[in-house]
Amino acid sequence: MEQSKRVRETAESGVNMAIPYLKGGPDDINMGQGMVYWPPPAASLQEVLAQVPADVHRYGPIEGLPALREALLKKCRERNGIEGKEIHITCGGNQAFMSVVMTICDVGDEVIIFTPYYFNHLMALQLINAKAVLAPCRPDDLTPDLSVLPSLITPKTKAIVLISPNNPTGAITPPETIQKIQQLCLDKGLWLVADEAYEDFVFDGATHRSPTGPNVINIFTFSKSYGLAGWRVGYVLFPPELKEGMDKVQDTVPINACQISQRLALHALTNAGPQWVAQMVATLQRNRELAWDAVEPLRTHHERQGRTAPGVGSLYVFAKLPEGVDDMAAIKYLSHQHKVCVLPGKGFGAPGHLRVSFGNLPPELCEQAALRLKQGLQDIVDGKLSL
Numbered sequence: 001m002e003q004s005k006r007v008r009e010t011a012e013s014g015v016n017m018a019i020p021y022l023k024g025g026p027d028d029i030n031m032g033q034g035m036v037y038w039p040p041p042a043a044s045l046q047e048v049l050a051q052v053p054a055d056v057h058r059y060g061p062i063e064g065l066p067a068l069r070e071a072l073l074k075k076c077r078e079r080n081g082i083e084g085k086e087i088h089i090t091c092g093g094n095q096a097f098m099s100v101v102m103t104i105c106d107v108g109d110e111v112i113i114f115t116p117y118y119f120n121h122l123m124a125l126q127l128i129n130a131k132a133v134l135a136p137c138r139p140d141d142l143t144p145d146l147s148v149l150p151s152l153i154t155p156k157t158k159a160i161v162l163i164s165p166n167n168p169t170g171a172i173t174p175p176e177t178i179q180k181i182q183q184l185c186l187d188k189g190l191w192l193v194a195d196e197a198y199e200d201f202v203f204d205g206a207t208h209r210s211p212t213g214p215n216v217i218n219i220f221t222f223s224k225s226y227g228l229a230g231w232r233v234g235y236v237l238f239p240p241e242l243k244e245g246m247d248k249v250q251d252t253v254p255i256n257a258c259q260i261s262q263r264l265a266l267h268a269l270t271n272a273g274p275q276w277v278a279q280m281v282a283t284l285q286r287n288r289e290l291a292w293d294a295v296e297p298l299r300t301h302h303e304r305q306g307r308t309a310p311g312v313g314s315l316y317v318f319a320k321l322p323e324g325v326d327d328m329a330a331i332k333y334l335s336h337q338h339k340v341c342v343l344p345g346k347g348f349g350a351p352g353h354l355r356v357s358f359g360n361l362p363p364e365l366c367e368q369a370a371l372r373l374k375q376g377l378q379d380i381v382d383g384k385l386s387l
Helices: 014-023 044-050 067-080 090-105 119-125 173-186 240-252 260-283 284-294 298-299 329-339 363-379
Strands: 088-091 109-113 132-136 157-163 190-196 216-221 233-240 315-319 353-357
Touching: 014 329, 044 260, 067 216, 067 233, 067 260, 088 090, 088 240, 090 119, 090 157, 090 190, 090 216, 090 233, 090 240, 109 119, 109 216, 119 132, 157 173, 173 190, 233 240, 233 260, 260 284, 284 298, 284 353, 284 363, 298 315, 298 363, 329 353, 329 363
Parallel strands: 109 132, 109 157, 157 190, 190 216
Antiparallel strands: 088 233, 216 233, 315 353
């Protein structure tokens, strides 16, 4: 007895590649996983858990709780400029993406994703027997390279996926680039799937702008901004013509997102709100500076910065290792010798790189982790990598 060929041939996630090192020992510090260090708003958590409704154990509407859907449609209309769309509350952003590609793709259809990619997007496409077509990013700022994009479109292409602010690079795609990608999709009859999980995580005066239009599908999550990663609440806005298919997938996979989780998301959104999120994100500025300083040995090593860039969004620094250094060997060395864990670029389609997360540590612990990482990277640059 064995697993299906489809599952066997699905890529391994970047997190799973690093699990032996992410678990580590009691003194190891995790700069690998893409989480925030803060929990949900305390008042929201207390209020929701104190008033659990009697019928919470029953199934809810497959689309999500009406009050949460209404609040999110209002948020997306006023903040993101998105109107005229249906909305589903999902079990996180990953389930939203899976629902979308299951709805729009047939076996053998193609979806364009940019490299470095988010590994769960690739995995979702492989699990439905669709083909991920890899498009390059510009080496100077890691935003989509539009010069080759039209040549990648074939009669089987169904969509282009855009992550901005980006995981794993931290890059924010400029509005004019987003507009060109959307227009290309319109001209070619393609969907534009916008993963906006990190919409609140922008730095250095940068701004995030959601793509809008009749061919755009927008994915969001409460995991990052509101610290609800384990509560699994995301949401997806999509054109009305996709509703029948999206309903079928939702009814088959989760039926509905957890009702307690949805109530917590609603309370956090309407009571703590964007002001609370902005205050929490501001505490990451120091972490970001520490992470950027930690990769200084790599920046100094390269005559050009190459793919080592601070980014102006999300939770990450994406750093290029010295030529010939294996990223899996590097993360093993950093974990064993310096007690700090990061993710390998291999998991994002970019071998020879590291993804450093500065979001999941409180500032005081991030400082300690950054010192360890900087020393470890200096050792690697100096040729001391040994296992």
